[in-house]
Amino acid sequence: MSENDKGLRGVVAVDSGITSIDGERGILRYRGYDVGELVENCCFEEVCYLLLRGDLPNPEELASFKEELLIARTIPTEVEAVVDDSAHYARPMEAMRSMCSALSFSDPDKASNEYDANLRKATRLISQVPTVMARYRRRYYGLEPVYPDPELDYAANFLWMLRGELPSEEDAKVLDSVSIMHADHEMNASTFAARVIAATCTDMHSAIVGAIAALKGPLHGGANEWVMATLKRIGSEEKVDAWVDDMLDRGRKIPGFGHAIYKVTDPRAIILKEIGRKAFDRANPNEPNWFAMTERMERRVFERKGLVPNVDLYSASVLYYLGFPIDLLTALFAANRVVGWSAHVIEQHLDNRIIRPTINYTGPPARELPVSQERA
Numbered sequence: 609m610s611e612n613d614k615g616l617r618g619v620v621a622v623d624s625g626i627t628s629i630d631g632e633r634g635i636l637r638y639r640g641y642d643v644g645e646l647v648e649n650c651c652f653e654e655v656c657y658l659l660l661r662g663d664l665p666n667p668e669e670l671a672s673f674k675e676e677l678l679i680a681r682t683i684p685t686e687v688e689a690v691v692d693d694s695a696h697y698a699r700p701m702e703a704m705r706s707m708c709s710a711l712s713f714s715d716p717d718k719a720s721n722e723y724d725a726n727l728r729k730a731t732r733l734i735s736q737v738p739t740v741m742a743r744y745r746r747r748y749y750g751l752e753p754v755y756p757d758p759e760l761d762y763a764a765n766f767l768w769m770l771r772g773e774l775p776s777e778e779d780a781k782v783l784d785s786v787s788i789m790h791a792d793h794e795m796n797a798s799t800f801a802a803r804v805i806a807a808t809c810t811d812m813h814s815a816i817v818g819a820i821a822a823l824k825g826p827l828h829g830g831a832n833e834w835v836m837a838t839l840k841r842i843g844s845e846e847k848v849d850a851w852v853d854d855m856l857d858r859g860r861k862i863p864g865f866g867h868a869i870y871k872v873t874d875p876r877a878i879i880l881k882e883i884g885r886k887a888f889d890r891a892n893p894n895e896p897n898w899f900a901m902t903e904r905m906e907r908r909v910f911e912r913k914g915l916v917p918n919v920d921l922y923s924a925s926v927l928y929y930l931g932f933p934i935d936l937l938t939a940l941f942a943a944n945r946v947v948g949w950s951a952h953v954i955e956q957h958l959d960n961r962i963i964r965p966t967i968n969y970t971g972p973p974a975r976e977l978p979v980s981q982e983r984a
């Protein structure tokens with residue numbers, strides 16, 4: 609098979625009406641709406657509704673959807689036990705994988721893949737995953753869990769449960785915007801994994817557990833942690849160019865750059881860069897200027913290799929400025945992406961055929977089995 613065929617580049621796997629990307633022009637749309645306009649004008653809950661149901665909600669629909677999300681924030685006690693236990697020995701993405709699986713144990717719709725049941729499960733998962741993630745992190749630090757606050761929307765409540773104090777409106781808006789940009793991204797690796805799993809007619813929780821496992825990898829969602837760890841290792845703006853040169857001279861990859869689909873800068877990176885510029889104004893003055901370091905890295909990587917940023921380059925420091933520790937960055941991405949994975953599972957179950965590609969066989973030709981005494 610050719611290098612191009614490797615990784616299924618350009619292969620159309622499914623019909624989908626959820627998200628479209630124009631990689632030549634750097635355009636990302638959810639159900640036809642430009643992602644930048646959604647970030648400017650909508651909240652994460654509206655975007656969830658749009659992705660799951662196909663259209664933006666009217667005010668009554670939004671109010672009722674928010675109510676459903678609120679009710680779903682509490683997690684069953686047996687999941688609390690899994691969370692508390694895993695906080696002692698599991699890394700955040702390992703814990704996410706297990707906790708999402710545990711969320712299916714007592715889900716009342718677990719046996720059904722019907723449209724309405726899938727919508728209910730998706731709504732529950734969107735709300736439950738932040739609750740389990742925040743509880744996990746507080747237990748990890750030996751702190752008491754902070755329970756969801758019904759007065760707060762998704763982003764503010766997420767920060768409240770993690771920090772144990774009310775976030776500023778600005779911080780909640782930043783997380784809301786990042787969450788919208790993380791919500792879906794067409795046929796990326798984890799979404800493909802979710803659809804392959806869903807296409808066996810198994811349940812939504814199983815598909816999302818598989819998607820979390822795929823997102824964890826450093827070439828996919830794990831790249832945001834890799835970016836932030838890299839910035840910390842480099843340590844200061846003056847050292848960025850030499851570090852980039854050294855990596856590229858040794859043929860190594862730089863996290864946060866390159867994309868299988870975009871030929872120009874990822875539109876989410878453009879928005880995140882502006883958010884990062886403002887976030888730095890509120891950053892800790894005793895820490896290096898992560899934003900300036902990222903900008904410098906962007907410039908140097910482009911000069912040397914012509915590569916442009918993807919979503920993870922600027923999301924890393926933006927989330928770090930919000931107080932997310934490095935090892936929680938991919939888990940936050942996963943929590944936000946639950947909506948996109950769910951929308952794709954729903955779509956897959958509505959028009960399903962098992963996904964079963966084929967291979968270009970490169971093993972030995974047919975041969976005789978040696979008689980037993982000749983075997984090693």
Ligand SMILES: CC(C)(COP(=O)(O)OP(=O)(O)OC[C@H]1O[C@@H](n2cnc3c(N)ncnc32)[C@H](O)[C@@H]1OP(=O)(O)O)[C@@H](O)C(=O)NCCC(=O)NCCS
Binds near residue numbers: 828831865915
């Ligand atoms: C995203 C990614 C997996 C896409 O992979 P891909 O479409 O298969 O592209 P390839 O890995 O084949 O890269 C094509 C060329 O660009 C180079 N390249 C791609 N991304 C690069 C990066 N981040 N740093 C340095 N070189 C890179 C490759 O080395 C290759 O160069 P070559 O033709 O000289 O060998 C890849 O760009 C990558 O690993 N990026 C870093 C991880 C990351 O940020 N992931 C998040 C994606 S949203």
